[in-house]
Amino acid sequence: MLYVADKYMLAAVKRKCETVLKQTAQSEHATKALQTAYQFHLLELQKDSLDYIDMNTKACLLSEHAVSLSKDCLELILKSDFLACSETDICQFILKWGKYQCELAKLEPSGGNMRESLGNILYLIRFPNVEMKFFSKAIANSGLLTSNEMVSIYQSHFGEPSKAFPRSIRAPVSKRQTYNINRYGQITGPMGSSGIQSLTFRSNKEIWLKGVNIFPPFNQYVPQIRGGIRKHCYDPGTVNISIKVLNDSKEETFQQQENIDLSQISGKVRQIDFCKPVHVTSMRDYTIVLDGMTHHNFYGTDCQESVTDQQCGVTIMFKNSPVDRNGTNINSGQFAGLLFSV
Incomplete structure (x- = not known):
C-alpha cells in the first residue's frame, strides 16, 4: 500500500500508512520502521523510530531487522548522543552488521571489506570508549582499523586525545x-x-x-x-x-x-x-x-x-x-x- 501510494502520489493514503506504521516505531521493530521511513521520506515516522531507538538502543540493535539497516539509516543512529547502550555494544553490532553486508555482496567478511561497507560511518564510532579487553580481542585483530588508528586509540587511554575518533560519552536521556x-x-x-x-x-x-x-x-x-x-x-x-x-x-x-x-x-x-x-x-x-x-x-x-x-x-x-x-x-x-x- 505504501509503495503504491508513493508511486502514484496518493498523499492521503500515504499519510494513513504512516499513521499505521507509527505503531511499529514504538516496538522492537523500530529499526525496520526507520528503514521504511527513510525509503519513503516519512519524516514523522523516522523521528518516532529514532526516538524509540535512542531510549531502547541495545534491544533494537539485537532485533533481527537491525543488520538489514542501510548505511544511511545506520548513520542516523550513530550520530545520536543519546543512545542507551555502551560503545562496546555498538562495536559488537557494527561487526555483525559489517559481516552481513559482506555476505549480501558475496565478499569475504574481512576487516577491509567491512571498513569499505562502513565508509565514513566508521568515524562515528567512539572507539576510545570501548572496553579495552573487547577492543584488543575483537577490534584490534579484525583488520577494521589501521595501525595508526589503533595506536591513537590506545594512546587516548593515557591522556592523548584521538584525532580520528570522538571520546565524548553518549548520555541516555534517562541519565x-x-x-x-x-x-x-x-x-x-x-x-x-x-x-x-x-x-x-x-x-x-x-x-x-x-x-x-x-x-x-x-x-x-x-x-x-x-x-x-x-x-x-x-x-x-x-x-x-x-x-x-x-x-x-x-x-x-x-x-x-x-x-x-x-x-x-x-x-x-x-x-x-x-x-x-x-x-x-x-x-x-x-x-x-x-x-x-x-x-x-x-x-x-x-x-x-x-x-x-x-x-x-x-x-x-x-x-x-x-x-x-x-x-x-x-x-x-x-x-x-x-x-x-x-
Whole structure:
C-alpha cells in the first residue's frame, strides 16, 4: 500500500500508512520502521523510530531487522548522543552488521571489506570508549582499523586525545540532568474540577519532557461513622487521573494513568514522573491534557506566559488550549510546571 501510494502520489493514503506504521516505531521493530521511513521520506515516522531507538538502543540493535539497516539509516543512529547502550555494544553490532553486508555482496567478511561497507560511518564510532579487553580481542585483530588508528586509540587511554575518533560519552536521556520550571506565582484553592484541564506549550530548544508538576486534589473533611460516633475525617479514597501529551497535529504522543491516594497528599504541588520521556521538537506546539480530577484541587494564580531556566537556557512559552474545559489558561489554573532534559 505504501509503495503504491508513493508511486502514484496518493498523499492521503500515504499519510494513513504512516499513521499505521507509527505503531511499529514504538516496538522492537523500530529499526525496520526507520528503514521504511527513510525509503519513503516519512519524516514523522523516522523521528518516532529514532526516538524509540535512542531510549531502547541495545534491544533494537539485537532485533533481527537491525543488520538489514542501510548505511544511511545506520548513520542516523550513530550520530545520536543519546543512545542507551555502551560503545562496546555498538562495536559488537557494527561487526555483525559489517559481516552481513559482506555476505549480501558475496565478499569475504574481512576487516577491509567491512571498513569499505562502513565508509565514513566508521568515524562515528567512539572507539576510545570501548572496553579495552573487547577492543584488543575483537577490534584490534579484525583488520577494521589501521595501525595508526589503533595506536591513537590506545594512546587516548593515557591522556592523548584521538584525532580520528570522538571520546565524548553518549548520555541516555534517562541519565541526563532534569530541569524543573514552574509557571505559577501563587497557589490558592480549592477550584472545582469536572472536566478536562489542558494547557499548550512550546520550547525554544529541543527537549525531552520527563514529567509534570500538577496541583493535587484538595482533601476535605468528610463525615464518617466510627464506633457509632459521627466524625469528620480526611477522605481516604483515591483519584484516578489520565495525563496525555498531544503534538501540533493533535495526535497523542504520550498517555499515562496515575492514581493519587488522597490520604497521602502532602503539599500543594505533586510531581508526576512520566514512564518514558516525550521528545519535544523546538518551536512547535504541544498540549498537555489532564482528565479525571473528580475532586476540587489547588490551582495557580499570577502565572507566567514564558519561563526560562537560566542554567540550561531553555524557555518554555505557554498558550491557552482549546481543549480545556475547566478554566485552566495562561494566567491561572492547573499545571504548576514541567520537568525536562536537554
